[in-house]
Amino acid sequence: xxxxxxxxxxxxxxxACTTNKSKDKIKYAPKGSLLxxxxxxxxxxxxxxxxxxxxxxxxxxxxxxxxxxxxxxxLSSDSIVCPNCVWPTKKEVVIAVDTFYYKYANDLFxxxxxxxxxxxxxxxxxxxxxxxxxxxxxxxxxxxxxxKPKIAQIFISYxxxxxxxxxxxxxxxxxxxxxxxxxxxxxxxx
Numbered sequence: 001x002x003x004x005x006x007x008x009x010x011x012x013x014x015x016a017c018t019t020n021k022s023k024d025k026i027k028y029a030p031k032g033s034l035l036x037x038x039x040x041x042x043x044x045x046x047x048x049x050x051x052x053x054x055x056x057x058x059x060x061x062x063x064x065x066x067x068x069x070x071x072x073x074x075l076s077s078d079s080i081v082c083p084n085c086v087w088p089t090k091k092e093v094v095i096a097v098d099t100f101y102y103k104y105a106n107d108l109f110x111x112x113x114x115x116x117x118x119x120x121x122x123x124x125x126x127x128x129x130x131x132x133x134x135x136x137x138x139x140x141x142x143x144x145x146x147x148k149p150k151i152a153q154i155f156i157s158y159x160x161x162x163x164x165x166x167x168x169x170x171x172x173x174x175x176x177x178x179x180x181x182x183x184x185x186x187x188x189x190x
Contacts, residue, residue: 029120031058034154037126044124053125053152056174056181061117064109069101072183076100077143081173081185084108094137100186108186113156113170122157128173140175143184149176166190 029035029046034054036047048054056075063071080100083093085108095104116122128151140151156170173185 027121029123034125035120035123037124047125050150050152052176052180053150053174056183057125057154060172060183061114064105064117065114067106069105072101072105073097075180075183077140077175077182077184079139080183081137081187082108083187085186094139108170116156116158116170124155124157126153126155127151128153140184143175143182144177146176146178151175152181 027035027044027046032054033046033048034050034057035044036050037043038045038047059071060075062068063075076097078097079094080097081094082100082104085095085100085104086093143149152174154172154174156172158168158170160167169189171185171187171189172183173187174181175184
């Protein structure tokens with residue numbers, strides 16, 4: 001009996017350690033789409049519905065990969081919300097776009113960050129429907145030429161570093177306009 005219990009025990013141990021692979025699948029969004037949070041299902045789904053956002057996103061990540069400041073500026077608002085740029089020395093987190101790109105962009109948009117923005121398994125998008133940004137930064141209402149523009153947040157997942165218990169998210173904020181979206185903010189969580 002003892003000889004038969006060992007293979008049975010090994011089989012049960014193997015089954016217990018096996019995970020549901022469908023639950024652990026990493027989603028990749030093909031070119032021309034984003035992984036967008038669906039509020040109805042509470043899950044991220046591949047979406048190509050917001051053509052303006054996807055076009056802006058693809059142009060933006062191309063611009064940061066080539067350090068094309070002219071395109072950066074054309075895709076951006078006049079001011080950028082960037083608590084990471086001025087912390088912990090200043091309280092004012094809204095800085096001029098030129099200051100952002102010439103003083104902070106090289107550090108924020110590092111080679112490792114650029115690799116992540118092209119890895120669609122690390123990029124997620126969510127619309128901010130509660131207007132947190134509008135309440136915090138009045139100037140945002142002047143950026144858009146739409147009465148009720150969408151705010152899109154694109155989250156970039158950094159890998160967990162040794163010794164950390166959680167990863168970091170880079171958050172890029174974009175506001176909708178009639179012709180596309182404008183980049184207006186960069187922050188990280190946590």
